Amino acid sequence: MQTPRVSRIGALAALVTGLAVASPAAAQRVDWPSEQPPPPLLRRHVDFPEYQIRSLDNGLQVVYVGHHEQPAVNVRMILRAGAATDPPGQPGVASLVGQLLDQGTTTRSAQEIAGAIDSIGGALSVGTARDLGFIDVLVMKDSFDFALDLLADVARRPAFAPAEIERQRNQVLSGLQVSYDDPAYVASVVFNRLVYGFHPYGLPQAGTPRSIRTITRGDLVAFHRTHYLPNNAVLAVVGDVTAEEAFAGVERALGDWRPGPPPPAVTADNIPRPTRRLVVINRPGAVQTVIHAGHVALPRAHPDFMAFDVAIKILGGEGGNRLGSVLRTARSLTYAASADIAGRQIAGDFMAKTDTRSAATAEALRLTVDEIARLRRERVRERELRSAQDYLAGSFPITIETPNAIAAQVLEAILYGLDVDEIEYFPERINAVNVRDIERVAQAWLRPANLSMVLVGDASVFLRDLPGVGFDRIEVIPLSELDLTAADLRRPSRFRR
Amino acid sequence: MRSTHRASRCAAFRRGLLIAVVFGLASAAVAPVDAAVRPPKFDYRITTLDNGLTVILSEDHSTPIVNVQMWYHVGSKNEPAGRTGFAHLFEHLMFKGSHNVRSDEHLSMISSVGGEGNAYTTEDVTVFFQTVPAQYLPLVLWLEADRMATLRISQRTLDSEREVVKEERRWRYENEPFGLLSEILYDEAFTTHPYKHQTIGSMEDIEAASIEDVQDFFDTYYVPENATLTIVGDFESDYALQMVEHYFGRVPKAKKPVPRNLPREPEVTESRRLTVEADNWPLPAVVVAHPITYDGHPDAYPLHILSKILSDGQSARIHRSLVYEQQVAVSAFGQGVIIEDPNLFYAVALVQPSRTPEQVAAALIAELDRAKAAPPADGELQRAKNQFARDYVIGRISIEQKGMHLAHAQVIHDDITTADAEFDIFMNVSREDVQRVAQTYLRDDNRLVLTILPRGSRRTGQ
Numbered sequence: 001m002q003t004p005r006v007s008r009i010g011a012l013a014a015l016v017t018g019l020a021v022a023s024p025a026a027a028q029r030v031d032w033p034s035e036q037p038p039p040p041l042l043r044r045h046v047d048f049p050e051y052q053i054r055s056l057d058n059g060l061q062v063v064y065v066g067h068h069e070q071p072a073v074n075v076r077m078i079l080r081a082g083a084a085t086d087p088p089g090q091p092g093v094a095s096l097v098g099q100l101l102d103q104g105t106t107t108r109s110a111q112e113i114a115g116a117i118d119s120i121g122g123a124l125s126v127g128t129a130r131d132l133g134f135i136d137v138l139v140m141k142d143s144f145d146f147a148l149d150l151l152a153d154v155a156r157r158p159a160f161a162p163a164e165i166e167r168q169r170n171q172v173l174s175g176l177q178v179s180y181d182d183p184a185y186v187a188s189v190v191f192n193r194l195v196y197g198f199h200p201y202g203l204p205q206a207g208t209p210r211s212i213r214t215i216t217r218g219d220l221v222a223f224h225r226t227h228y229l230p231n232n233a234v235l236a237v238v239g240d241v242t243a244e245e246a247f248a249g250v251e252r253a254l255g256d257w258r259p260g261p262p263p264p265a266v267t268a269d270n271i272p273r274p275t276r277r278l279v280v281i282n283r284p285g286a287v288q289t290v291i292h293a294g295h296v297a298l299p300r301a302h303p304d305f306m307a308f309d310v311a312i313k314i315l316g317g318e319g320g321n322r323l324g325s326v327l328r329t330a331r332s333l334t335y336a337a338s339a340d341i342a343g344r345q346i347a348g349d350f351m352a353k354t355d356t357r358s359a360a361t362a363e364a365l366r367l368t369v370d371e372i373a374r375l376r377r378e379r380v381r382e383r384e385l386r387s388a389q390d391y392l393a394g395s396f397p398i399t400i401e402t403p404n405a406i407a408a409q410v411l412e413a414i415l416y417g418l419d420v421d422e423i424e425y426f427p428e429r430i431n432a433v434n435v436r437d438i439e440r441v442a443q444a445w446l447r448p449a450n451l452s453m454v455l456v457g458d459a460s461v462f463l464r465d466l467p468g469v470g471f472d473r474i475e476v477i478p479l480s481e482l483d484l485t486a487a488d489l490r491r492p493s494r495f496r497r
Numbered sequence: 498m499r500s501t502h503r504a505s506r507c508a509a510f511r512r513g514l515l516i517a518v519v520f521g522l523a524s525a526a527v528a529p530v531d532a533a534v535r536p537p538k539f540d541y542r543i544t545t546l547d548n549g550l551t552v553i554l555s556e557d558h559s560t561p562i563v564n565v566q567m568w569y570h571v572g573s574k575n576e577p578a579g580r581t582g583f584a585h586l587f588e589h590l591m592f593k594g595s596h597n598v599r600s601d602e603h604l605s606m607i608s609s610v611g612g613e614g615n616a617y618t619t620e621d622v623t624v625f626f627q628t629v630p631a632q633y634l635p636l637v638l639w640l641e642a643d644r645m646a647t648l649r650i651s652q653r654t655l656d657s658e659r660e661v662v663k664e665e666r667r668w669r670y671e672n673e674p675f676g677l678l679s680e681i682l683y684d685e686a687f688t689t690h691p692y693k694h695q696t697i698g699s700m701e702d703i704e705a706a707s708i709e710d711v712q713d714f715f716d717t718y719y720v721p722e723n724a725t726l727t728i729v730g731d732f733e734s735d736y737a738l739q740m741v742e743h744y745f746g747r748v749p750k751a752k753k754p755v756p757r758n759l760p761r762e763p764e765v766t767e768s769r770r771l772t773v774e775a776d777n778w779p780l781p782a783v784v785v786a787h788p789i790t791y792d793g794h795p796d797a798y799p800l801h802i803l804s805k806i807l808s809d810g811q812s813a814r815i816h817r818s819l820v821y822e823q824q825v826a827v828s829a830f831g832q833g834v835i836i837e838d839p840n841l842f843y844a845v846a847l848v849q850p851s852r853t854p855e856q857v858a859a860a861l862i863a864e865l866d867r868a869k870a871a872p873p874a875d876g877e878l879q880r881a882k883n884q885f886a887r888d889y890v891i892g893r894i895s896i897e898q899k900g901m902h903l904a905h906a907q908v909i910h911d912d913i914t915t916a917d918a919e920f921d922i923f924m925n926v927s928r929e930d931v932q933r934v935a936q937t938y939l940r941d942d943n944r945l946v947l948t949i950l951p952r953g954s955r956r957t958g959q
Binding site: 030032033034035036037038039040041042043044045046069070071072111114115117118119120121122123138140167171174177178181182183184285286287288290318319328329332333334335336355356357387390391392393394395396397398400401402 | 535536537559560561562596597601605606608609610611612613628630631632633634635636639640643646647657658660661662663664665667668669671672673674731747748749776777779780809810811812813821827828847849850876879880882883884885886887890891893894895896
């Protein structure tokens with residue numbers, strides 16, 4: 001698209017004007033004009049890229065996004081088979097199923113799968129998140145049919161061979177051993193546990209050492225049979241194929257996949273209400289403390305989601321970030337402070353987080369909690385809201401730059417039951433939020449007196465400072481005694497190391 | 498404001514454990530496929546302003562956004578003795594205001610127009626980048642020029658940013674499992690060249706940086722002739738160049754030449770084995786390292802392919818042998834660090850609890866020896882080339898990626914045509930080339946075998 005000439009002239013005129021008002025006396029070390037930032041050029045129209053959605057007879061929804069600059073195709077399937085659907089008391093089943101998908105099918109061994117994808121220079125990844133399982137195949141365009149066949153095979157026919165189960169089990173156990181030495185991991189799993197209790201959202205996705213040891217092949221096979229169904233999945237084809245090639249290819253590879261009864265819906269039944277709790281996971285010798293604070297909030301599809309998202313962006317996101325201004329810019333207490341919301345299928349949460357040197361822990365926690373309280377107590381200023389909106393609405397074209405980014409937004413909308421057509425009106429919807437909306441959702445959803453707070457660090461350095469800044473009722477748990485499946489988060493004493 | 502690209506490899510290494518998957522033998526059932534799919538070439542213009550600033554423009558009208566990158570050819574390898582971490586600390590100071598821009602206003606202006614920006618420092622370069630809606634290109638050029646010409650330097654911002662960088666070091670390296678891998682390895686592997694130290698630097702040196710250091714660094718390295726500006730996205734080149742001339746043409750030339758005299762690392766002539774202990778180190782690890790050549794040397798291309806044969810994908814040799822077949826390692830990978838000056842090839846393995854570091858070191862060295870003893874099979878070479886082509890293609894999708902490749906070719910190779918020309922060089926690497934570079938660089942007499950144990954494990958006899 002050509003920029004109309006008028007805007008060029010206008011901008012050049014502004015340049016000249018800028019020079020004319022330059023004040024050499026104000027320059028520092030070089031002769032440099034004092035001037036205002038230049039005005040923008042003429043705004044360019046943002047065309048939302050085309051995509052198509054169709055459904056196969058077996059219920060599989062298929063999204064197509066074409067992109068023909070680079071000769072690559074990405075095929076991505078998501079299934080409503082995330083850790084949220086773990087069987088009760090068995091965290092880690094969904095995740096282990098996800099990891100075993102590419103470890104051999106009834107037609108190919110694990111070695112054959114790895115050799116096949118590597119030899120064509122493709123990439124295959126499988127995995128599990130809270131609300132979804134995914135299979136992702138990237139190939140050059142001449143291997144599109146191969147990609148579909150491979151994806152169909154690992155989705156439909158994983159073998160769950162006992163030897164591969166044991167390999168994966170050992171990998172997960174080793175991984176957990178390392179993770180428990182990672183303070184960011186520990187903080188996040190303890191935070192989720194405090195916020196969501198014993199709901200599957202509250203338990204670690206990868207499982208616990210105990211749950212991983214007890215999962216049987218039968219558990220994995222049953223989970224796969226129940227959740228890996230075409231009517232429980234969405235597939236995206238993104239890249240350098242035509243729409244007809246895409247839909248015909250998917251029909252060929254997955255048209256005969258038989259649907260099944262829809263899996264039972266996950267409920268929000270045992271998610272606790274926000275309850276104030278301050279837990280210190282003691283990690284002697286740590287040079288920094290990881291701080292997480294937040295509580296349960298609203299699910300992704302809730303009508304308040306967008307306004308609440310903007311509110312939390314003002315607290316700690318791009319375009320706003322009061323936490324960053326206070327903790328980093330003003331006080332140099334941290335490299336990064338931020339807040340974000342997790343909007344999930346049936347619930348969600350918001351969380352503020354930062355990391356600070358051990359001695360500054362109490363101050364950083366106080367400042368963080370104060371900012372959360374202030375967001376609820378005081379109406380945000382118009383200018384602050386405008387700044388967050390300008391960022392969110394203005395960056396929309398950046399969020400649709402790559403075909404995979406577009407596909408991710410469409411898949412997310414389908415997964416969470418949102419109106420797909422609304423994606424392209426994101427800027428308009430963001431700009432419709434006003435300060436009263438922010439005030440209303442802050443009042444409705446923020447409970448500063450009922451925060452779940454987690455500190456992972458060296459308690460001996462900061463514990464005595466906490467009462468002085470208003471924090472009492474502190475639960476201190478040695479890292480070595482942490483048990484996420486216990487109500488008090490502690491391993492029973494007879495099992496302690 | 499990140500400190501390095503490659504530092505993230507340690508994090509990836511750790512994350513890899515969580516989702517580690519076990520694969521085995523490359524299948525003989527699948528015939529090798531030609532890397533027949535060719536990526537398109539870049540369409541760009543390059544010019545130099547009178548003050549020495551190099552400007553690269555590449556139009557891409559697919560989305561109405563534009564990416565602007567300013568590469569300063571200075572990194573942690575240019576730091577004087579006793580000032581490790583300074584290039585990165587300086588990168589932070591570039592956000593603390595200039596003649597027309599208040600402290601921290603650069604990024605807030607960018608985000609207020611819906612843009613995204615940040616910066617990073619590596620051993621070789623310091624890069625400032627932003628992507629904005631296309632109509633805000635003048636704003637970005639104005640901001641970058643303002644700080645290039647008139648950065649405001651004060652004791653107060655130096656002191657406060659110093660604390661932020663110390664927090665970054667704690668967060669990214671000290672409080673992170675395996676976070677100090679590179680620091681330990683490079684301190685042992687190098688004696689003289691400044692690659693010996695990490696980009697983040699030491700706490701003592703970060704503490705020691707003075708306001709005079711800041712001024713001197715700015716005057717020496719943040720000058721037009723040491724900078725390369727790339728603009729990629731939705732704009733018209735002629736008009737963009739006029740704006741570049743307007744905003745950057747007024748930045749004065751440097752008063753002195755940019756120093757380029759770095760000490761050379763002496764050749765390593767004997768093998769070494771040593772064991773150290775580290776904090777935040779959950780499992781014993783073995784590292785095997787060899788000095789290699791620089792980015793752009795003819796051997797660099799087969800070395801890159803060799804790295805892929807050894808370690809790209811779950812069917813690659815190191816993972817298949819150590820993790821899947823022998824099960825001596827929990828996780829293992831190898832990589833050639835091919836950057837501006839000669840660096841290292843190194844392989845790392847985390848020791849399975851039932852095995853010893855000696856067994857793991859022997860297994861790793863056996864894989865490197867195999868690469869010297871025989872050339873790779875045709876299928877294995879083709880696989881590595883196909884993987885290279887994949888990385889090449891998916892690494893050139895966003896305008897930020899495109900800008901990065903163009904700038905890298907110009908700044909590191911001093912030849913922008915390499916942004917396209919390297920594809921064919923890689924495709925023409927032969928089996929014999931791969932064997933030859935393995936024999937040239939992975940020698941018995943230049944090997945470092947480093948075992949890193951959790952702190953206190955030797956004392957307790959674990």
